[in-house]
Structure formats: structure tokens, C-alpha cells
Amino acid sequence: MSLPTLRDVAAMAGVHPATASRALNPGTRSLISARTADRVLRAAEQLGYQPNAVARSLRTSRSSSIGVVVPDLTNPLFPPIVRGIEDALAPHGYVLLIVNTDNDPAHEDRLIASLRSRSVDGLILATARLGHPLLRVPDAGGLPVVLANRRTEGLPFPSVTADDASGIHAAVAHLVGLGHRRIAHIAGPQDTSTGLGRLRAFRSAMHEHGVPVDGALIRRTSAWLEDEGARALSDLLDGGTEFSAVFAGNDMLALGCYDVLAERGLRCPDDLSIVGFNDMPLVDKLQPGLTTVRIPHYDIGWEAGRLMLEQLTRGEQQAKAVLMPVSLSVRHSTGPPPGDSAPPLRDTAAAPYAVEPQVQSFE
């Protein structure tokens, strides 16, 4: 006893399957007399009829499903984005096919092919890797595409990203306002749109604040990982160039900085201020709480879902780039630079401190 089909419903209602189909589909119901429509609906109800989405899909070549491509769902960035996408699309009958690429372009291509073969109606890409701009346009084969949390310059895809530049501007303003002038940046991988963009934005924010950017205070990491952040900060501290604050490209990198400070017995923010990016869950609970740029991940997902719907309903493919507003969550990992508000110990032993640059106190 398998599931009831449209034929069963039609038979019970005493009509032709085509009629039953028309009655069941809101779009075509108006073509049917109210009485027969009613009979069909009743029969469907009684049999517990559920249209077979696969058959419908084969016929209409639409599947009411959207492929969502993320690097790794386990990265706390993505669940809220995915959830936002789902909440935007589910009310319209869409279901999500979520795949993880692990940042492997070849794997990504395979997965996208697999999604296409399942006739997804659209693709939302939240993968961040750039790569060669022309080679790495994923082959969507004319499918509607929306980029979430990613922008590939010069590609005709609508995108939703956080306004990273504004966030970084605010972060730098905050640090400069506290008195910092020597600000280091631990930049993420430069083959990701976010890593590259944030470094650029950092440079421009510094310029706008009239603070010189010292190339010796910039480190690029090969991954967005805690270890990499730790390595970068160690390197900076050992580099001999003084600095009183670090702006990390994301919270994981900032966490790595915390580790180094703990290892070396340095205090945050007394010895060094740290700013992160993303406002990951629980970073407010750290000791000290991490000052970080809060990104509306859920909203980014939701907006990406809306953009997808727009393309799906009207057929338009406007490459509009939506920038979602961000905010700075100021917590206790940032404070005035050392010396600025004369901390007790140094007050009494001011000489060595004044003579030696800040970085000395880190070694």
C-alpha cells in the first residue's frame, strides 16, 4: 500500500486526473467549477494525498529546492546564515540542500554539479574562496545565484555581505579614540574575499584617521584559525616594532592572540588591546570580553533568501550588492594604550617604560 497518487484522488472524486491536478493547484483552481474543485479537495484530504514532488519536478523542471553551498557548517558563522536563508524560503515551499565544500574548489564543482542534477531552482553560495576570478566562477549553468557573505567583483551575481568596511572603520575609530596610534592587523587568508577586503578596509580606515599604516605591523595568516592568530601575534611581538593594539581579521584569530597573551603573562587590555571580528557566540564571556565587530549573520542569510525569491518570481538577475549594517560590540579587551592612563606599576617605574617602546614590555 503505497502513497495515494493523483489518480487515486481523481478516481475518488470521479474526475480526470488532469482536473484533479487543476483543482489542487492554487494557480489553476480558478479554471475549475467550485463544486468539482471542492469534491477533489475533499477526496485529497480524505486520502491524505501529498503531491509527489519528484514527479512534479520532472514535469515542470522546478524542484522547490535551493542549493546552499558553505565551506563548513561546523564553523559557527554559517548556521545563522543558513537559518536565515531557510526562514526566508521555507514559507514559500522551498527546502534547502546544504553542502559543505571544505574550501576545496574541485569538490565544490562536484557538489554544484550534483545539486544541478537534482534540479535545484537556485544556488546560494556562501563560500569565500576567491581564486582566479574567471576560473572560479562556479558553473551555475544559468541557474539563479545569490552570493551570501561573499562578493566576487565583476561577476553578475547579486550578493549580500556585511558592511565590513564600516565595521572596521568603527573599530579603528574606537582604538584611535582610546589613544592608540600603533595598531597591528592580523589579516586572514588573502585568497578569501573577506580576508582581502578587511585588510583593504583596515588600510583605508587607518588613512582616514590619519594614522600611518606600518607594513611591519601587518601579518597575513593562511587560515582563519586560532593557531594562526597565535602564530601571527607571536611573530608581531617578536618583530621589534612597537604596537599597542591588534585588530584581528576574525574572532578565531583574536582567540589565538588571547592564548599568546596568557602564555607570555601579558594582560589585556593593559598591555595590549584586541579587537575581533564576527562576534561569535560566547566571545562576550571571555575574560576579558572581546571587543568585536558584530555581523548580522542571520539577516545576511535572510536577505540572501529574499534576493533568491526575487529572482525566482520575477525572472530578473540584477547584480545588486546588498550591504548589511554592522555594529561594534565594545567589551573589555580594549582600553587605553599602556602609559596613556599610567597604570600603577609603571607609574612608579616610569623611566624604563618611557625609554623603551611599548613592545619591550611584551618580551
Add this chain to the structure above:
Amino acid sequence: MSLPTLRDVAAMAGVHPATASRALNPGTRSLISARTADRVLRAAEQLGYQPNAVARSLRTSRSSSIGVVVPDLTNPLFPPIVRGIEDALAPHGYVLLIVNTDNDPAHEDRLIASLRSRSVDGLILATARLGHPLLRVPDAGGLPVVLANRRTEGLPFPSVTADDASGIHAAVAHLVGLGHRRIAHIAGPQDTSTGLGRLRAFRSAMHEHGVPVDGALIRRTSAWLEDEGARALSDLLDGGTEFSAVFAGNDMLALGCYDVLAERGLRCPDDLSIVGFNDMPLVDKLQPGLTTVRIPHYDIGWEAGRLMLEQLTRGEQQAKAVLMPVSLSVRHSTGPPPGDSAPPLRDTAAAPYAVEPQVQSFE
């Protein structure tokens, strides 16, 4: 110019579509002469042929997709589970349809119906709500089902869960070993299998250690949320029954405890030891690091995926219950009970402390 179909491949190879189909399918390739198979493969390659999964699905009534039902992907518990499921199934060509129920049974039923209509080949349920045992068997309609992170007693579904009881046994052993005798439990919602099970396990672990369970030291929360944990601990502290340690039903509840301690100026573990459950990301970075029961979420997902594969390949539906081993991550939120190892301050002012029961210091 739409995508190439099997007909196109067959035409190019000069064979009948059925032959092409057999050549392309590893399972039936042996029925075909090597030469023609080769010709077909070559043609497919050249055309960039991708089998249409929808058509195949309609024909075979298998879809190579598995429905995964979770309460909320945004809860850090679930991404690793989902990832584990995916890693087990993806190599076998399966794709995941992930839906969030938000713990709404009606919504869950609708989603499962929607998954069924998409002919998923199986269902992995990671939703934890119990409800009436008979009413709340989701109507899988004969579909293979695996329960992940959930066990519904008396239902014929295979399940993969963490060995919560062992973990709780270890946690209680740890506390008792430190000298605690008055141990409170903040239990999660009792309409979830985990909430109920952990409370039971707590009781039994206490008995096994010969420590009396005081009903006044047990609080049930209505959700697995930080606020609820905070409320519960406040309530315990105000309850007038002394205790020196709290075992929280999960890490979120434990976080709520941290909040209360901070508010009241109490120190952990000097005034109160806290143990959590789950080992969520970053709880090791808290100050003090949270001692908690580490659950192998990824492995649970992976195992659930394996169990699903077993059902899919052999047709068996053994209701075996797999228990995954857990471990205790001991960190600094647990220590000897106050008074036990005479902390410095109290050493000098022993009298008031010795006179007043521990709970006094909490108020």
C-alpha cells in the same frame, strides 16, 4: 540549449538509450561489452552529461537524499552532528535535506511530510522532544529512520546517543572525589529525552556513590537556556539548602550559573564548583574553564549515517541502540568544596566559616 540527456549520449555513441543507461550505471555496466561501454562513457564525458537525478528518482523511487530533522541548526550541538551524518553519507552519493522544527511538533509533521513527498530515502531525527509516546512517533510511513542524539523507549528505531549515564557517573565521581557531598542538579526540560535521562542518571550516579540525593537541590528548567540556568541557580542559592557543587544538565545552563556567580560576587570553584554537559566550543576559554562532559557529536552523526546506510543497503531495520563513549573534560570550574582544603583567606578567619554552613557564603 538545455543540458544533455541520456538520449543525446546514446545518439552520439550510436546505441539505444537503455544501453547507454546500463553502460553509465556501475551496477549494470557488466552487462555491456567493454567496447560499447567505452564508447558511451566517452560520449557522456564529451557532452558533459550529468544524469538527471529527478527522472531517475521518479523511475526508481529512490532519491539518494536523506532528510535530517533538527530542532535548530543554530544550536551549536547540531552542526557537528549534521556534519558527521553528511560525511558518512556523501561518499555514497547521498545529499542531505536539513529542516529545523523549532521544537514544534505540528511543524515537524509538516516538514516530514514535505520530505516524504520529495522521496527522501530515509529520515534521521535529531529532535529531542518526547511528548506522548504514541502520538509523537513521527509518521515516517515505512521509511528507514535513525534517531540521533535521541532515544524513544519502546520504538523500533535504531538510535545513536551519547552514553550520558557514563558521563554523568564520571562527573559525579569527580565531584565526590574532590570531597563534595551536597551536589545540586539543574535539570533540563523533562519533556526531552536528554533532560529526563540526565536527571535519572544523576540520581542513579549519586546512589552508586552513596551520596544522598536531596530533592531540594534539584531544579527543572523549561528550556536549555542560559537564563533558565541562572534562574535555577538563584533559586537554589536562595533556597536555604546548602550545597557545594552544581551539575548542570548542559553547558548553556552552566553558563547561566556563571552569570549568577558573577552577579553575587561568588567565586568558582572556591565558593561553588560547576560541571556542565556537552563541551560546547569555547567553554574551555571561559574563566575558569568549564569542567564538562564531552560528547562526541560528530561521531554520533557519523554513526547515525552509517546506521542509515546499513538499513538502505541491507533492508534490515534492527532497532539497535548505539551508545557513544563520552569523557569528562576537567577544567578549573571544579575544585574541592569550600573548607575542605582551607583556602588562604579562610585559614585566618576559620571560625565564621566553620560555624556557618557553606550555603551561607552564597548569600
Add this chain to the structure above:
DNA sequence: CTGAAAGCGCTAACAG
């Protein structure tokens, strides 16, 4: 307004 007929792309049963 409703019925008849065709076909989406594929695979499985049956012939040859």
C-alpha cells in the same frame, strides 16, 4: 469548464 493525450528523463522487464 473538463477530458484526452503526450511527455519530462530515466531504468527495468522482457525479447531477441
Add this chain to the structure above:
DNA sequence: CTGTTAGCGCTTTCAG
């Protein structure tokens, strides 16, 4: 070993 045939369940012409 390969071709023929049929049909999965649905929607959409086209007739009536």
C-alpha cells in the same frame, strides 16, 4: 550483449 517497450506521477497543451 543490446534493443524494445513501458511507465514512474505529474502538468500542460489541445480539443471538445
